Amino acid sequence: MQTSPSRTAHWQSLDVHHHMHPFTDHVELANEKPMVIERAEGVYIYDSEGRQLLDGMAGLWCVNVGYGREEIVDAVARQMRQLPFYNTFFKTTTPAALELAHKLSTLTPEGIDYFFFSNSGSEANDTNIRLAQSYWQLLGRPERKVIISRNNAYHGSTIAAASLTGMASMHDIPACPIDGIVHIANPDWYACAQDMTEDEYGLQTAQALEAKVLELGAENIAAFFAEPIQGAGGVIVAPKTYWPEIQRICRKYDILLVVDEVITGFGRTGAWFGAQTFGIQPDLMTLAKGLSSGYLPISASGVSERVAKVLRSKPGRFPHGYTYSGHPAAAAAALKNIEIMERERLVQQVGERTGPCFQNALARLLDHPMVGHVRGHGLMACVVFSPDKTRRAAFNPLGGFATKVRNHCFANGLVTRAVGDGLVFAPPLVITEAQIGELVHKLRKSLDEVLAHGV
Numbered sequence: 001m002q003t004s005p006s007r008t009a010h011w012q013s014l015d016v017h018h019h020m021h022p023f024t025d026h027v028e029l030a031n032e033k034p035m036v037i038e039r040a041e042g043v044y045i046y047d048s049e050g051r052q053l054l055d056g057m058a059g060l061w062c063v064n065v066g067y068g069r070e071e072i073v074d075a076v077a078r079q080m081r082q083l084p085f086y087n088t089f090f091k092t093t094t095p096a097a098l099e100l101a102h103k104l105s106t107l108t109p110e111g112i113d114y115f116f117f118s119n120s121g122s123e124a125n126d127t128n129i130r131l132a133q134s135y136w137q138l139l140g141r142p143e144r145k146v147i148i149s150r151n152n153a154y155h156g157s158t159i160a161a162a163s164l165t166g167m168a169s170m171h172d173i174p175a176c177p178i179d180g181i182v183h184i185a186n187p188d189w190y191a192c193a194q195d196m197t198e199d200e201y202g203l204q205t206a207q208a209l210e211a212k213v214l215e216l217g218a219e220n221i222a223a224f225f226a227e228p229i230q231g232a233g234g235v236i237v238a239p240k241t242y243w244p245e246i247q248r249i250c251r252k253y254d255i256l257l258v259v260d261e262v263i264t265g266f267g268r269t270g271a272w273f274g275a276q277t278f279g280i281q282p283d284l285m286t287l288a289k290g291l292s293s294g295y296l297p298i299s300a301s302g303v304s305e306r307v308a309k310v311l312r313s314k315p316g317r318f319p320h321g322y323t324y325s326g327h328p329a330a331a332a333a334a335l336k337n338i339e340i341m342e343r344e345r346l347v348q349q350v351g352e353r354t355g356p357c358f359q360n361a362l363a364r365l366l367d368h369p370m371v372g373h374v375r376g377h378g379l380m381a382c383v384v385f386s387p388d389k390t391r392r393a394a395f396n397p398l399g400g401f402a403t404k405v406r407n408h409c410f411a412n413g414l415v416t417r418a419v420g421d422g423l424v425f426a427p428p429l430v431i432t433e434a435q436i437g438e439l440v441h442k443l444r445k446s447l448d449e450v451l452a453h454g455v
Contacts, residue, residue: 007048008036008047008048008049011036011048012033012034012036015029015033015034015036016029016030016033021034022157023157035047035410036048040055040067040068041066041067041068042066042067042068042428042430043055043066043067043427043428043430043431043435044067045067045415051413052413053410053413053414053415054413054414054415054427054435054438054439054442055067055415055427055428056409056414056415056416056425056426056427056439057415057416057417057424057425057426057427058294058426058427058428058429059294060289060294061231061232061262061263061268061289061290061380061426062288062289062290062293062294063293063294063428064266064267064268064289064290064293064337064341064346064428064429064430065293065337065340065341065344065346065428065429065430066293066428066429066430067428069293069295069336069337069340071336071339071340072292072293072295072333072336072337072340073295075332075333075335075336076295076296076329076332076333076336078332079096079328079329079331079332080329083096083328084328084329085324085327085328085329086328087323087324087325087326088117088321088325088326089321093326094326094328094331095328096326096328096329096331096332096335097117097326097327097328097331099331099335100115100117100326100331100334100335101114101115101117101300103335103338104287104300104302107272107273107338108272108273108285108302109273109275109276109280109281109282109285110281111281111304111305111306112282112285112302112303112304113303113304113305113308114302114303114304114305114308114312115287115300115301115302115303116131116300116301116303116325117298117299117300117325117326117327117331118298118299118300118301118322118325119297119298119299119322119324119325119327119330120156120288120297120299121155121156121161121260121262121286121288121289121299122155122156122157122158122161122162123156123158123161123299123322124262124286124287124288124299124300124301125155125156125158125160125161125164125225125260125286126156126158126160126161127301127320128223128225128258128284128286128301129147129160129164129223130318130320131284131301131303131307131311132147132222132223132256132258132284132307133145133222134311134318135222135256135307135310135311136222138310138311138314139310141219143219143220144219144220144221144222145180145220145222146180146181146182146216146220146221146222147164147180147181147182147221147222147223147224147225148181148182148183148184148209148212148213148221148223148224148225148255149164149165149166149181149182149183149184149224149225149226150166150183150184150185150186150225150226150230151166151183151184151185151186152166152167152186152188152230152233152234152236153165153166153167153183153186153225153226153227153230153233153260154166154167154227154230154231154232154233155225155227155260155262155286156262157170159175159176159178160178162176162177163176163177163178163181164181164225166183166186166233167233182212182216184208184209184211184212185205185208186205186230186233186236187201187202187205187206187236187238187239187242188230188233188234188236189201189202189239190372190373190375190384190392191392194391194392198239198240198241199239199240199241200241201239202238202239202240202241202242202245203239203241203242203245205238205242206241206242206243206245206246206249207245207249209224209246209249209250210249210252210253213249213253213255218253218254218255221253221255222255222256223255223256223257223258223283223284224246224250224255224256224257224258225258225260226246226257226258226259226260227259227260227261227262227263227264227274228243228259228260228261228264228269228273228274228275228277228278228280229263229264229269229274229376229377229380231262231263231264231380231424231426232263232419232424233419234382234384234419234420234422234424235375235376235380235381235382235419235422235424236375236382237375237376237377238278243278243279243280244279246280247279247280247281256283256284256307257280257281257282257283257284258282258283258284258285258286259273259274259275259280259282259284259285259286260285260286261273261274261275261285261286261287262286262287262288262289262299263289263380263426264277264380265285265287265288265289265290265291266287266289266290266291266293266337266338266341266347267290267341267346267347267350267378267379267429268290268350268378268379268380268426268429269350269351269355269377269378269380270347270350270351270352270355270377270378270379271347271351272347273285277377277378282302282304283304283306283307284301284302284303284304284307285301285302286299286301286302287299287300287301287302288300290337291334291337292330292333292334292337293337295333295337296327296329296330296333296334297324297330298327298330298331298333298334341429344430346429346430347429349429350378350379350429351378353433354379354429354431354432354433354436355377355378355379357433357436358376358378358379358381358425358427358431358436359374359376359377359378359381361436361437361439361440362374362376362381362383362425362440364440365383365440365443365444365447368444368447369389369451370385370386370387370401370447370450370451371383371384371385371386371389371447372384372385372386372389372392373386373392373422376425379426379427379429379431380424380425380426381424381425381426382419382422382423382424382425383422383423383425383443384420384421384422385401385402385405385421385422385423386421387401394420394421395421398420398421399418399419399420399421401421401450402418402419402420402421402422402423403418404450405418405423405443405446405447405450406418406423408445408446408447408449408450409423409442409443409446411446412442412445412446412449413442414439414442414443414446416443423443425439427439
C-alpha cells in the first residue's frame, strides 16, 4: 500500500522548489533539507516532527518576551479590526504610531525624543544614513557625508546597511560597499591584543576613530555608526575604556554618533538600551527586533533634539519613507510588547537576576578543554572555542569546530548560532534560571560529543 508523504517531506519539497532563504547556501540546503518550525511556546520551539528545542537565539535575537503571548495577538487583532492600515505620508498619522513614538521617548536615553518608523533594522540604518547626511546638508555643510563604521560590525543587508556592515562576506556583490563609507578596527581584545590589557586595547581601538577622522578630515565626516555590543560579529563587548573615548572624539570633532540598538535594545543588556548600560549619549539610534519581540516587523530611528531641530525647522520635505512606516498593527504589537516588559519587570530581571546567572553559568564552561573564552553581558553571550587556549589559537578552517558543536546542539534540542570559532546566544528574556541550566547542560553535552569523535 502506497503511503502519502509526511507533512515534513511535503513542506521540505515546497521549500526546495519555491523558497529562497536569506544567508543560505542553497546547494547545501537542498542536500540537507530545512528544519520546519511549526509552533512555539515560551522559550521553546517545536519542529514539524514534534521535537522540542530550547531557543537559545530568541528567533534571531528578537523574541524578548517569549513565544505565545496572546495579549500581543489580541492587540494586533483589535487594531486590524479598527484600522488595519493607513500610511503616514501626506500629513496623516495614526493613533498607534503616535502612542508608540511617545512611549519610546520615555524609555530611550535623554534627548532621544523623535522617531521615524521603518520595518527592519536594515531600513532604519538606511534611514539614519539619510538623516545624518540631510542634517549636515541643511546646515550648509553638504561635504560632511562620509560615514565611519567598524570592522566586523553588522548593520543590515540592504545595499546601504550592508555597506555599513564591516564583514567582507557582505561586500562580495556588485556595488557594495557604496562610496563614502569607511571602516576602522573593532574592540575585539581577545582576538587582537594578546600583548595588551583590555583597558589599553580599548583606548587604542577607540583612538583609531580619531586617526581616521584626521586622515579624512573632520569637515568631511557626517557620523560614526556602532553597536553597543557587536552582536552578529560575535558578541564583542568593548573594554570599559572604549566608549568614553569614542564619545569624547565624536564631541571633539562634532561627529554624529549613531548607536545601533537592533540587538542590544529592549532589555537584552539588563537596561532598556545598551547605550544606557555603557553610558553612551547617541545623536541617532537604530531600534528593531525587540521593539515588537518579532511578533510583527517594525523598526525605528530615534532622533535627538539636536538633529530633529534642524530637520523639522527647515522648509522642504524629507524625501524618504516606506509604505509601512508606522504601520498601525505593528505599532500596536510594539506597544503591547513594551507593556508586558514593564509589567513583568523583564529588564530589571535581566539586570539583577537572569543576566548574571546566564553569564556565570556559561563562564563555568571555561574548565572545558576546548573553551578558550566566554564573553557577554546580560542575556547575550559568545562561547569561543580554541585548540590551544594559552595561545588563543584559531581552528583551521575557521569555524569548522564551532559548526560541528552547533549541529550537535540542534540534535540535542538547543538552538544556537556559529560565528567564527564561537557559538552565540541570546535567549528570550523570560528564560528562567532552570532553563539557563538546561541550555548550558545541552551545550556541554554537545561539546563533549564533538570532542569524543575527534576534533
